[in-house]
Amino acid sequence: xxxxxxxxxxxxxxxxxxxxxxxxxxxxxxxxxxxxxxxxxxxxxxxxxxxxxxxxxxxxxxxxxxxxxxxxxxxxxxxxxxxxxxxxxxxxxxxxxxxxxxxxxxxxxxxxxxxxxxxxxxxxxxxxxxxxxxxxxxxxxxxxxxxxxxxxxxxxxxxxxxxxxxxxxxxxxxxxxxxxxxxxxxxxxxxxxxxxxxxxxxxxxxxxxxxxxxxxxxxxxxxxxxxxxxxxxxxxxxxxxxxxxxxxxxxxxxxxxxxxxxxxxxxxxxxxxxxxxxxxxxxxxxxxxxxxxxxxxxxxxxxxxxxxxxxxxxxxxxxxxxxxxxxxxxxxxxxxxxxxxxxxxxxxxxxxxxxxxxxxxxxxxxxxxxxxxxxxxxxxxxxxxxxxxxxxxxxxxxxxxxxxxxxxxxxxxxxxxxxxxxxxxxxxxxxxxxxxxxxxxxxxxxxxxxxxxxxxxxxxxxxxxxxxxxxxxxxxxxxxxxxxxxxxxxxxxxxxxxxxxxxxxxxxxxxxxxxxxxxxxxxxxxxxxxxxxxxxxxxxxxxxxxxxxxxxxxxxxxxxxxxxxxxxxxxxxxxxxxxxxxxxxxxxxxxxxxxxxxxx
Numbered sequence: 001x002x003x004x005x006x007x008x009x010x011x012x013x014x015x016x017x018x019x020x021x022x023x024x025x026x027x028x029x030x031x032x033x034x035x036x037x038x039x040x041x042x043x044x045x046x047x048x049x050x051x052x053x054x055x056x057x058x059x060x061x062x063x064x065x066x067x068x069x070x071x072x073x074x075x076x077x078x079x080x081x082x083x084x085x086x087x088x089x090x091x092x093x094x095x096x097x098x099x100x101x102x103x104x105x106x107x108x109x110x111x112x113x114x115x116x117x118x119x120x121x122x123x124x125x126x127x128x129x130x131x132x133x134x135x136x137x138x139x140x141x142x143x144x145x146x147x148x149x150x151x152x153x154x155x156x157x158x159x160x161x162x163x164x165x166x167x168x169x170x171x172x173x174x175x176x177x178x179x180x181x182x183x184x185x186x187x188x189x190x191x192x193x194x195x196x197x198x199x200x201x202x203x204x205x206x207x208x209x210x211x212x213x214x215x216x217x218x219x220x221x222x223x224x225x226x227x228x229x230x231x232x233x234x235x236x237x238x239x240x241x242x243x244x245x246x247x248x249x250x251x252x253x254x255x256x257x258x259x260x261x262x263x264x265x266x267x268x269x270x271x272x273x274x275x276x277x278x279x280x281x282x283x284x285x286x287x288x289x290x291x292x293x294x295x296x297x298x299x300x301x302x303x304x305x306x307x308x309x310x311x312x313x314x315x316x317x318x319x320x321x322x323x324x325x326x327x328x329x330x331x332x333x334x335x336x337x338x339x340x341x342x343x344x345x346x347x348x349x350x351x352x353x354x355x356x357x358x359x360x361x362x363x364x365x366x367x368x369x370x371x372x373x374x375x376x377x378x379x380x381x382x383x384x385x386x387x388x389x390x391x392x393x394x395x396x397x398x399x400x401x402x403x404x405x406x407x408x409x410x411x412x413x414x415x416x417x418x419x420x421x422x423x424x425x426x427x428x429x430x431x432x433x434x435x436x437x438x439x440x441x442x443x444x445x446x447x448x449x450x451x452x453x454x455x456x457x458x459x460x461x462x463x464x465x466x467x468x469x470x471x472x473x474x475x476x477x478x479x480x481x482x483x484x485x486x487x488x489x490x491x492x493x494x495x496x497x498x499x500x501x502x503x504x505x506x507x508x509x510x511x512x513x514x515x516x517x518x519x520x521x522x523x524x525x526x527x528x529x530x531x532x533x534x535x536x537x538x539x540x541x542x543x544x545x546x547x548x549x550x551x552x553x554x555x556x557x558x559x560x561x562x563x564x565x566x567x568x569x570x571x572x573x574x575x576x577x578x579x580x581x582x583x584x585x586x587x588x589x590x591x592x593x594x595x596x597x598x599x600x
Contacts, residue, residue, distance in 0.1 A: 001014075001082070001083065001084050001236045001348070001349050001361075002085040002086070002351060002361065003084060003086055003128070003353060004122070004126035004128075005125075005129070006086075008086075008250065008304065012253065015084065015112075015246065016257055018069045019069060019258060019261050019263070021069075021071050022070055022071045023070055023071055024069075024070055024264040024368070024460055025068070025069055025080070025263050025265050025368075026067065026068045026265075026364045026365065026368030026371065027066065027067045027258075027267050027273065027277075027364055027367075028065075028066045028273065029062045029064065029066070029111060029273045029360055029365040030062070030064035030118070030358070030359075031060050031272075032060045032109060033056075033057030033059065033060040033104055033106030033109045034060045034064050034106060034108075034272075035052050035055060040083060040324060040532050042545070043482060043484060043500070043545045043547050043579075044483050044503055044531060045483070045536060046187055046289065046480075046483060046485060046488075046586075047289060048492065050289040050292065051480055053272055053275045053490075054275065054279070054285045054335055054391070055273065056275070056276070056424045057275050057276050057279030057280060057284075058279070058284070059103065059278060060104055060106070061090070061101075061103040061106045061276075062085065062088050062276050062280050063088055063127070063228060064085070064087055064123070064359070065085075065086045065088055065090050066084065066086070066253075066359065066362065066363060066364040066365075067084055067254070067258065067361070067364050068081055068083035068084070068364040068367075068368050069082045069085075070081065070524070071370050071574075072457045072553070074388075075450045075452070076344075076451065077342070077452040078341065078342040078344050078455050079343045079372060080343075080345075080346045080388075081343055081345050081346060081349065082346045082349050083361045084254075085360055085361065086251060086254070086360075086361075087122055087126055087127040087128065087360070088123075088128055088251055088584075089118075089127025089128070089130045090130070098427075100587075102385040109130070112358075113385065116357065116359070118358075129248065129250045129251070129355065130249065130250040130280075131248050131249045131250065131254045131505055132281060132282065132283060133250065133252075136248075136252075139241075141266055143238075153202055153585070154198060154202065160195070160196065160199060163196060163199070164199055164200075167200055167203065168203055168207060169186055169188045170189065170550035171189070171204070171208060171211070171222050173404070174187040174222070186222055186223035187221070187222045188216075188220070188221050188222075189219055189222065190218060190368050191219060191220060200213060201220070207220070211223065212225045214233075219334055225272075231515050239282040251281070253264070255277060255281045255282070258300075259299045259300060262301055264300065264302040264304060264460050264467075264475075265300045265413075265597065266304045266319070266367055266524060267303070267304075267305055267306070267371075267478075268305065268307050269324045269511055270307075270361070270478050271305075271488055274296055274299040274303065276417075277299075278299055279451055280453065281412075282295075282299060283295075285571065290353040292490070293307065293490050293590035296490055297490050299493060302467060302476065303478065303490060304371065304474055304475055305474070305478040306326075306329060306367055306374060306477045307324045307326075308474060308478050308479045308487055309474045310324045312478060312487070313374075313378065313380050315377070315378060316378070317378070319332070319377070320333075324479075326363065326366060326367065326370070327357070329370045329374075329600070330370060331374075332368050333369070333373035333374065333377075337377065338373040338374075338377055340373075340380070340456055341376055341456060342454075342455040343372060344453075350364050354376050359594075368417060371398060375458060375460070375468075375471055376456070378460055378470040378471065379468075379470050382470050385456075388488075389587040393527075425447065441530060442461055457553070458470075476490040476491045477489050477490070478490075483497075483585070484496055484497055484579045484583050485497055485504065493587050494587065496580050496583045500579055501529075501546075501547070501549075501555070502545055502546060502547045502548065502578075502579040503546045503555070503558075503577065503578060504536065504543070504577045504578075504579060505533075505541070505544050505545075505546060505576050506536070506542060507573050508573045508574060508575040509573045513542035513543075514542065516542060516574065517571055517574075518533050518544060518573060519544065520566070521562070521574070522546070524562045524565040524566065525546050525558070528551060528553050528558050528561075529549065529550055529552060530546050530548065530549040530550070531548040531549065531551075532546070532547055533547075534546075534547055539581060544581070554597070555578045556578065557578070559578060562576060563576055
């Protein structure tokens with residue numbers, strides 16, 4: 001179901017119902033640009049990768065968001081999918097709230113989307129706007145100030161002083177004797193622009209504190225209100241503010257509902273998606289990666305990455321192989337081994353009965369479909385179903401009884417209707433076909449028969465609301481390629497990938513680090529296999545990674561031999577660590593920082 005800006009408010013309850021009833025939610029995004037490390041970079045640090053993703057959320061925007069709910073239907077023995085697709089455009093819904101956002105686009109990203117038939121006109125004209133939590137709070141606070149007339153004074157321009165003085169005289173004349181004016185109940189001050197209106201509000205507040213200024217179309221009306229009238233007016237104004245703000249929050253309502261549901265959120269290679277969702281709809285991402293982890297876990301307490309599941313599970317690797325692209329996973333999980341469970345599209349959501357690859361709603365649907373197949377397969381491997389009982393022997397068919405020949409006279413006596421013999425009893429009780437009680441006919445009180453597909457449902461959570469055992473090790477961990485870690489962990493410390501053949505080289509002079517002699521270092525390491533030297537992600541030439549394609553020697557022995565070679569060439573102030581040792585120190589330092597953050 002694709003929902004446009006004009007339909008959004010009317011479809012909110014449909015969205016809410018789908019989220020509240022479902023077992024889990026799959027998500028996907030399309031972005032105005034991607035932020036990837038340089039093409040030659042083979043190894044990146046965790047901090048640098050997070051910094052790049054954080055910068056991406058500040059530069060680029062989610063321009064299409066898709067999510068798909070999956071709900072188990074016991075009667076039909078299958079999951080029902082409800083996919084939603086939204087274009088997101090950062091404009092305003094009312095004249096009162098108009099966020100003026102600036103964002104970047106990437107030519108390659110738009111070229112790719114255009115080739116996938118992305119509708120850019122629909123994005124601009126029908127894209128749903130939004131307010132972040134901070135923007136919503138700021139707008140309400142500013143509106144309260146306006147209602148209380150608590151805005152700071154502004155300078156009166158020379159050319160507007162006469163306008164202000166004339167307005168004050170007119171108000172003073174009315175205050176002195178309302179009966180001598182054209183309108184006893186109040187006085188109207190015509191204004192040409194917002195600046196003049198602001199000046200009138202300001203002067204009434206300063207010079208006539210017992211009066212109230214009310215904005216009208218083209219003029220300000222000055223009246224004297226009782227306390228009850230003032231209270232009623234204030235309440236009405238705040239109600240309008242809340243309605244305007246509720247409309248302007250826009251698409252963020254969907255993110256708020258997904259977060260509040262505490263349902264499992266499934267994505268594919270989803271770290272960048274999560275960064276953008278939080279950075280765009282919740283708040284700017286924090287500078288520190290540990291703070292980001294806490295924030296992300298608070299917003300989405302249970303996250304599962306299908307790409308990480310396939311990369312980390314030996315059972316899945318043996319069946320699927322190394323190809324973990326979403327299209328490949330869809331193909332592989334369409335095989336007989338992954339037939340459970342059966343997933344069908346809800347009848348009100350026919351949009352993706354045909355493929356629409358790289359549309360966010362469709363990719364979310366495929367991601368959730370793949371997740372169900374993977375989860376079911378892992379459950380079957382961990383807890384194989386009992387073998388089926390041997391089929392009973394087929395009983396020998398009994399011969400049909402020989403029909404008794406009915407004499408012609410008897411047939412005439414019984415009568416015949418279109419060749420069907422009617423017994424005496426049937427003839428006497430034929431009124432059963434003419435029952436006046438519709439509920440008695442054909443058991444119409446019974447539920448309509450529904451075909452059961454016979455799928456097996458494997459719960460995602462146990463009785464203690466903890467992730468099911470077969471997927472527990474994959475929850476809140478996502479793929480993070482080209483790093484020395486097996487995954488990005490939203491809860492705990494990342495695990496170092498000890499299979500990576502790499503070294504960290506830096507200047508041992510911490511006070512005045514000097515540039516590394518990269519050519520000499522690379523020549524010494526190259527004796528042990530094909531390798532490259534790469535920046536360490538900290539934007540200086542005093543540290544680097546040396547990454548091997550296939551190191552066959554012991555890393556510690558290689559390290560000692562290279563240090564000896566550097567010493568022989570009288571190259572000093574160079575420190576070398578295996579990548580595992582280097583990251584052990586990095587994680588130790590980060591954990592100490594994280595503990596300090598938690599204390600605060």
